[in-house]
Amino acid sequence: MSLDPRTVSFTAGERNVFLHILTGCNLSCRHCYINPAQHGTAMLSREQLAAWIRLFADERRRTNIIFLGGEPTLHPDLPSGIEIARSCGYTTTVDTNGYLFHDFLERVDPHHLDYLSFSLDGPDPAVNDPIRGEGVFAVCTANLRRAVARGFNTSVIYTVSSSTIDHLHRMVPLLVELGVKRFFIQVIGLRGKSAVVDPTAEQQLQVAPEQWLAVVPAVARQAAAAGIDVVYPKVYLEEGEVFECAGRVAENFFVFPNGRVYQCPLCEDHPLHSYEIRGDELVGTGGVNEERLFTLDIPEGCVMNKLLQPDTIAYDDAGQPLHRISCCLLKQRISTAQRAGEHRPR
Numbered sequence: 332m333s334l335d336p337r338t339v340s341f342t343a344g345e346r347n348v349f350l351h352i353l354t355g356c357n358l359s360c361r362h363c364y365i366n367p368a369q370h371g372t373a374m375l376s377r378e379q380l381a382a383w384i385r386l387f388a389d390e391r392r393r394t395n396i397i398f399l400g401g402e403p404t405l406h407p408d409l410p411s412g413i414e415i416a417r418s419c420g421y422t423t424t425v426d427t428n429g430y431l432f433h434d435f436l437e438r439v440d441p442h443h444l445d446y447l448s449f450s451l452d453g454p455d456p457a458v459n460d461p462i463r464g465e466g467v468f469a470v471c472t473a474n475l476r477r478a479v480a481r482g483f484n485t486s487v488i489y490t491v492s493s494s495t496i497d498h499l500h501r502m503v504p505l506l507v508e509l510g511v512k513r514f515f516i517q518v519i520g521l522r523g524k525s526a527v528v529d530p531t532a533e534q535q536l537q538v539a540p541e542q543w544l545a546v547v548p549a550v551a552r553q554a555a556a557a558g559i560d561v562v563y564p565k566v567y568l569e570e571g572e573v574f575e576c577a578g579r580v581a582e583n584f585f586v587f588p589n590g591r592v593y594q595c596p597l598c599e600d601h602p603l604h605s606y607e608i609r610g611d612e613l614v615g616t617g618g619v620n621e622e623r624l625f626t627l628d629i630p631e632g633c634v635m636n637k638l639l640q641p642d643t644i645a646y647d648d649a650g651q652p653l654h655r656i657s658c659c660l661l662k663q664r665i666s667t668a669q670r671a672g673e674h675r676p677r
């Protein structure tokens with residue numbers, strides 16, 4: 332097994348459908364990106380859920396579907412959605428906060444779901460619970476153990492911020508002990524709640540490039556050496572690496588229950604979506620939308636990052652950016668197995 336991270340370019344023909352089936356949640360995490368003003372407060376009906384899963388299915392191309400919320404297990408019809416997705420040929424993942432409502436583990440066949448992914452933002456309650464809520468670590472890890480015991484493939488998503496980065500390395504022994512197969516490391520963004528609660532405080536939650544580069548690749552190697560597949564965002568392009576915008580070269584659909592469909596997750600706090608679902612049909616929005624932004628070439632790399640998070644970019648004396656920011660959908664992967672499923676950046 333190679334422990335060298337591999338940059339996963341946007342694979343030709345790959346498609347990802349990030350289906351938010353509701354926006355409601357039992358938790359109130361500090362960095363939640365759900366924005367009810369933009370994404371609504373609806374839950375898909377059972378009929379909509381079935382129709383929208385079928386709408387994005389394409390038997391000719393491998394497509395990953397990721398069921399999201401809010402908390403997707405709050406939707407009583409999620410198990411039937413998983414069965415429909417399977418019958419459509421999707422690779423299927425559910426991202427949960429760990430509460431697993433509606434007897435999820437009892438109602439879903441572990442062999443019919445490719446990954447059940449749990450969000451944890453710390454290796455213990457002292458780190459995790461101030462971010463995700465009191466008692467959340469205990470519930471999430473107990474249900475993760477139950478899921479592993481029932482035969483589910485599990486993964487964990489960890490959001491790196493200035494308050495969690497120093498604890499990242501302690502996740503490795505925990506994941507081994509829990510029997511987790513895959514580790515997704517994410518980077519905190521300035522969207523949703525992070526963008527509006529207290530901009531000054533949240534700015535401080537972001538990590539500096541030097542800190543990210545010093546910590547994350549090394550921990551990823553440790554986890555891979557322990558037998559866990561690891562995926563983390565590229566974030567900073569190296570000298571000579573080509574910048575690519577997923578909006579131009581890949582197929583990603585970020586679908587919300589109010590019918591908005593985005594291609595870029597950084598655009599989700601704005602009415603810039605490329606498509607809408609109307610009457611269970613996918614319709615282009617036209618006019619000024621995110622697709623216009625994808626065509627702009629700037630030395631800083633990602634246009635939306637430059638617009639939303641200009642403070643993340645440092646410049647030299649000649650005014651040139653010190654680092655180009657990669658597309659937030661570009662991942663590094665250290666893996667022993669075939670990739671299966673994607674996770675959305677938070």
Ligand code: SF4
Binds near residue numbers: 363365401402
């Ligand atoms: S981050 Fe996820 S689990 Fe936390 S409040 Fe938002 S939707 Fe709920």
Ligand code: SF4
Binds near residue numbers: 577594659
């Ligand atoms: S994050 Fe940036 S590079 Fe990626 S799709 Fe959005 S605009 Fe394009």
